Amino acid sequence: xxxxxxxxxxxxxxxxCSYRAADLAGMAxxxxxxxxRLIRLMCSGRLDPQFVFKALAEGADGVLISGCHxxxxxxxxxxxxxxxxxxxxxxxxxxxxIEPTRVRLVxxxxxxxxxxxxxxxxxxxxxxxxxxxxxxxxxMKDKGHLSAVSSQPTAVTGGAQ
Amino acid sequence: xxxxxxPKFAMYWAAACGGCEIAVLNIHEKILDVDAHFDVAxxxxxxxxxxxxxxxxEDNSILLSLFNGxxxxxxxxxxxxxxxxxxxxxxxxxxxxxxxxxxxxANLSPVHEVVDTAFTTISTDNADNLRPQPHxxxxxxxxxxxxxxxxxxxxxxxxxxxxxxxxxxxESHQIAAVIDLVVQVLEGKAQLPPKGTVIGAGVxxxxxxxxxxxxxKKIKQFVRIQDIPxxxxxxxxxxxxxxAGSATRSGCGALCPKAGMPCVGCYGPADAxxxxxxxxxxAIASVIDSxxxxxxxxxxxxxxxxxxxxxxxxxxxxxxHASKSAWS
Numbered sequence: 422x423x424x425x426x427x428x429x430x431x432x433x434x435x436x437x438c439s440y441r442a443a444d445l446a447g448m449a450x451x452x453x454x455x456x457x458r459l460i461r462l463m464c465s466g467r468l469d470p471q472f473v474f475k476a477l478a479e480g481a482d483g484v485l486i487s488g489c490h491x492x493x494x495x496x497x498x499x500x501x502x503x504x505x506x507x508x509x510x511x512x513x514x515x516x517x518x519i520e521p522t523r524v525r526l527v528x529x530x531x532x533x534x535x536x537x538x539x540x541x542x543x544x545x546x547x548x549x550x551x552x553x554x555x556x557x558x559x560x561m562k563d564k565g566h567l568s569a570v571s572s573q574p575t576a577v578t579g580g581a582q
Numbered sequence: 583x584x585x586x587x588x589p590k591f592a593m594y595w596a597a598a599c600g601g602c603e604i605a606v607l608n609i610h611e612k613i614l615d616v617d618a619h620f621d622v623a624x625x626x627x628x629x630x631x632x633x634x635x636x637x638x639x640e641d642n643s644i645l646l647s648l649f650n651g652x653x654x655x656x657x658x659x660x661x662x663x664x665x666x667x668x669x670x671x672x673x674x675x676x677x678x679x680x681x682x683x684x685x686x687x688a689n690l691s692p693v694h695e696v697v698d699t700a701f702t703t704i705s706t707d708n709a710d711n712l713r714p715q716p717h718x719x720x721x722x723x724x725x726x727x728x729x730x731x732x733x734x735x736x737x738x739x740x741x742x743x744x745x746x747x748x749x750x751x752x753e754s755h756q757i758a759a760v761i762d763l764v765v766q767v768l769e770g771k772a773q774l775p776p777k778g779t780v781i782g783a784g785v786x787x788x789x790x791x792x793x794x795x796x797x798x799k800k801i802k803q804f805v806r807i808q809d810i811p812x813x814x815x816x817x818x819x820x821x822x823x824x825x826a827g828s829a830t831r832s833g834c835g836a837l838c839p840k841a842g843m844p845c846v847g848c849y850g851p852a853d854a855x856x857x858x859x860x861x862x863x864x865a866i867a868s869v870i871d872s873x874x875x876x877x878x879x880x881x882x883x884x885x886x887x888x889x890x891x892x893x894x895x896x897x898x899x900x901x902x903h904a905s906k907s908a909w910s
Contacts, residue, residue: 470860474901491873502868508878509867509888513859516690516889518906556902559909563733567659567740 428482428548432457432541433472435465437495439487439529439537446534453538454545457485464488466499470510473524482554483523485544487537490528500528522547523554589645589768591620592636593675594665595627596658597685597734598651602676603627605751606648612758619765620646624665636664644668646764648675648747652685652898653735657728666741671774673781677750677848679737681858682898684750686734687890689897689904693730733908736899745775747782750848750895753834756782783833785853788845792827792836794818800871804884807842818844819869822884824891829855829862848895857901859892 434440440461446453462468465488473484486507494500507526514524525544529537595603607613616622623644624631647669653659666672677683688696701708718725737743747760760782766772775781789796796817805822812818818825818839826847827839838845851858866885872878885891893900 470863471855471857471901474857474860478901478903498873501873504873504875505870505878506864506867508875508882509863509885512882512885512888513863513892516887516905517902556906559906560903563731563735563903563909564739566732567653567735 426549426553428456428545428553429480430457430483430485430541430544430548431476431481432459432485432487433465433468434459434461435488435495435500436461436463438489438493438531438533439465439527441531442487442529442534442537444534445531446538449534451534451538453541456545457541464494464496464499465503466494466496468503468506470506470513473510473514477519477523477554477556478560480557482551483525483544483548485525485527485541487527487529487540490530493530519554520551522551586621588619588621590623590643591616592622592624592644592647592665592669593627594624594647594649594651594661596649596651596661596679596737597654598676598678598683600627601751602648602650602678605676605749605754606757608754609758609761610754612761615761615765619768633661633664636661636668639668641667642670644670646671646673648673649737649743650676650679650751652678652682653731653737653740654685654688655728655730659731659740662737662741671744672737672741673745673747674737674743675747676752677748677850677895679743680746680748680899681850681896682734682736683895686736686896686898687894689733689908690889691905692908692910693732697730733904734898739898744777746778746780748780748831748848748850749783749834750846752782753837756833780831780853783831783849786832787852788827788830788832788834788836788839788849791832791834792817792839794839796820799869801869801881802871803881807844812842814842818842819866824866824885826862826894828865829858846894850896850899858896859889859900862892863888 434443443459465486468486476484488500488503491500491504511521515521527540622629624636647665649662649665649672653662674680678685697713701713702711714727716727716729763772767774794817795815797820799820801822803822804824807823813821823844825839825844827845830845830847831849831852833849847858851861855861870878870881872881
């Protein structure tokens with residue numbers, strides 16, 4: 422891919438850990454790639470797979486999901502649900518042709534700003550190597566194909582099937 | 583209005599199996615109401631019709647069109663546009679028209695692979711390895727067949743749709759209820775619901791209509807119904823059988839789970855859900871009874887085809903629409 426490609430990554434963070442980890446990274450002046458747009462959820466367990474599909478369908482090149490380490494959930498065990506859903510989500514995305522690098526799950530406590538920053542750097546570098554996802558463009562091309570054909574006189578004439 | 587004063591009715595099948603047409607005939611004597619209140623203007627399965635007759639009709643001259651089937655090729659799209667123009671009310675009828683349906687599973691593969699599968703696999707007698715040609719010259723002139731699109735679309739991804747009627751096929755009592763409603767509207771006794779409404783279905787999930795006993799769900803293993811002695815009264819998902827009921831719109835009366843078959847999700851997503859598969863993914867993965875990543879992976883091996891299972895009826899209408907390979 423060209424050097425000018427800057428991936429757009431949507432990052433879902435947990436209010437109680439990874440969002441604060443990102444805050445800490447900022448306060449500690451840790452430098453990391455600016456490609457992630459963070460969205461704060463109350464818990465990684467709030468992450469509906471629809472959010473991931475929507476982000477990818479509307480232009481994101483990757484999605485970062487982050488939450489508290491297993492055992493540390495503010496809501497007792499919701500991050501275990503995230504762990505299970507992510508496992509099935511990964512398999513589903515693979516079947517839909519989306520590289521595993523593009524959607525990843527990172528556990529980061531409120532004290533682990535450096536870990537979150539490292540993970541973001543690594544993810545950005547890997548997605549840069551993969552290139553843009555362009556899902557929206559693919560779908561638009563499909564639409565263009567449809568309207569182009571249907572506005573022309575159809576090849577079909579005569580009787581019904 | 584036709585010459586006999588009755589409003590016009592049309593029904594069409596695009597990329598479909600024909601089950602929706604059977605379901606309409608399966609409303610028994612109610613079909614006489616259709617005949618009593620409507621003049622059937624265009625219904626290729628039931629009566630002889632020519633596309634040129636439909637093309638010649640005035641715009642908006644058909645009151646009600648039921649469109650079943652997905653949009654797979656340019657013929658499907660042409661008739662969708664034509665019926666949209668000629669109809670006052672266009673209903674996406676059945677799972678294929680509303681969600682893409684079973685034909686929508688083709689969006690997991692590039693179209694040339696779909697064609698290869700149809701023309702080369704062992705069940706096909708095609709010794710010369712022939713392929714359909716869009717144009718073919720014969721002594722009488724040139725023959726054409728419709729062109730396949732790269733991916734399958736739901737009806738409303740091609741033309742605006744007034745109402746959605748889900749199901750594979752829609753249940754006959756639901757069809758009868760909708761016909762009753764339209765007849766009452768014609769007689770001035772009722773009003774049509776707002777455009778965009780899902781009609782002939784419920785608003786909650788199949789679980790709400792299922793009579794099986796539900797407890798806390800904890801799944802250690804996914805199985806298929808032939809693998810275990812199925813408990814006749816216990817929730818199927820609790821027994822490890824992949825049932826789509828919890829994420830699927832009600833309205834069918836939970837016929838499949840009541841009969842011991844897991845829900846396959848043909849009524850599509852429930853209200854306020856944009857992606858059926860995502861909701862089903864949530865429901866199924868959350869109840870896996872393990873906190874160990876390796877064990878979770880092992881349990882998930884019991885789902886051999888996650889995308890096909892989660893999006894059995896709704897891949898074209900899902901947020902991602904298709905797999906990347908379909909566009910390659």
